[in-house]
Amino acid sequence: MVALANRARLEEGxxxxxxxxxxxxxxxxxxxxxxxxxxxARELLASPIPARLAYTGLDRSPRVVxxxxxWDGTHITVASxxxxxxxxxxxxxxxxxxxxxxxxxxxxxxxxxGTARLEIVDGVPDIFLRASKRRMSQDQWPDWKxxxxxxxxxxxxxxxTPTWAKLLDFETTIPKAEHDIMHARSHDASxxxxxxxQD
Numbered sequence: 685m686v687a688l689a690n691r692a693r694l695e696e697g698x699x700x701x702x703x704x705x706x707x708x709x710x711x712x713x714x715x716x717x718x719x720x721x722x723x724x725a726r727e728l729l730a731s732p733i734p735a736r737l738a739y740t741g742l743d744r745s746p747r748v749v750x751x752x753x754x755w756d757g758t759h760i761t762v763a764s765x766x767x768x769x770x771x772x773x774x775x776x777x778x779x780x781x782x783x784x785x786x787x788x789x790x791x792x793x794x795x796x797x798g799t800a801r802l803e804i805v806d807g808v809p810d811i812f813l814r815a816s817k818r819r820m821s822q823d824q825w826p827d828w829k830x831x832x833x834x835x836x837x838x839x840x841x842x843x844x845t846p847t848w849a850k851l852l853d854f855e856t857t858i859p860k861a862e863h864d865i866m867h868a869r870s871h872d873a874s875x876x877x878x879x880x881x882q883d
Contacts, residue, residue, distance in 0.1 A: 710847065710848070711847065711848050711849065715849075716846050716847075716848070716849045719849040719850065719851050720755075720757075720846070720849055722851055724792045724794075724851055724853050725794050725849075725851050727792070728784045728785075728786065728792055728794045729755045729784065729794070731784075731786075732818050732819045733784055733785070733786065734750040734751060734752055734753075734784075734819070735750070735751050735752075735753045735760070735762075735782045735783065735784050736748050736749070736750055736751075736782060736783045736784075737749055737750075737751045737762065737770065737780060737781075737782050738780060738781040738782070738783075739770055739773050739774055739777070739779070739780050739781075739800075740773060740777045740779070741769065741773050742769075742772060742773050742776060747769070747770070747773065749770060751764075752812070752815035752816050752819060753815050754811045754814050754815045758845075759843050759844060759845055759846075760782065760796070760798070760843075760844040760846065761811045761815075761841065761842065761843050761844070762811075762815070762841075762842040762844070763808075763809050763811050763812035763815070763839045763840065763841050763842065764839065764840050764842060765836065765839065765840070766804055766838050766839060766840050768840070770842075771802065771840040771842070774800045774802055774842060775802055778799045778800040778801065778802075779797075779798075779799060779800075780797070780798055780799070780800050780844060781795070781796065781797045781798075782795075782796040782797075782798070782844070783795050783796070790853065790854035790855060791852075791854060792851070792852070792853050793851070793852040793853075794849070794850075794851050795849070795850040795851075795852070796844075796846050796848065796849050796850075797846070797847055797848040797849075798844045798845050798846040798847045798848070799844070799845055799847060800842050800843065800844050801842070801843045801844075801845070802840050802841070802842055802843075803840070803841045803843070804838055804839075804840055804841075805838065805839060805840075805841055806837070806838055807833070807836065807837070807838070807839070808832055808833050808836050808839060809839055809841050811841060812832070812839060813829065813832075816828070816832075817829075
């Protein structure tokens with residue numbers, strides 16, 4: 685009876701999560717904020733781990749690049765050369781996806797989708813300096829800063845508004861594919877370790 689009750693709670697939770705955050709469904713700002721404010725998400729966003737930014741190239745092929753970024757609680761902001769491939773591509777198609785994932789085990793993975801807005805600014809924007817500083821030592825910082833400030837006359841500031849967010853920690857949330865496999869292999873809800881699937 686306990687196992688059946690646990691399984692019912694699991695399936696109810698999974699159904700709720702699926703209804704709110706399916707692959708194609710739009711998420712409310714409130715739902716996105718809830719995901720971004722979870723402890724593991726906050727740790728990832730504050731870490732020196734770069735984000736992987738996926739976008740569609742001008743030739744319509746998929747592209748992904750590591751980027752430094754700044755998170756202000758509402759937007760992910762990236763800076764790039766005005767003539768970079770991603771700057772040109774995002775002017776044509778602003779739809780993007782990002783992932784920030786840890787190297788420890790079990791992994792922590794923050795998945796985002798959103799739209800990008802571009803602005804060309806003079807000089808090197810503070811966002812680029814902030815995003816870069818957290819990834820280098822104090823000894824490296826002065827020379828690097830002087831170098832980039834001498835290099836760029838202008839930069840493109842790319843502001844990404846999340847429209848969908850998902851956090852996987854493989855303890856309380858797991859991908860849907862793994863959930864379905866585990867569910868099919870056993871009628872015992874304990875086989876899913878109490879996790880709610882995410883996809």
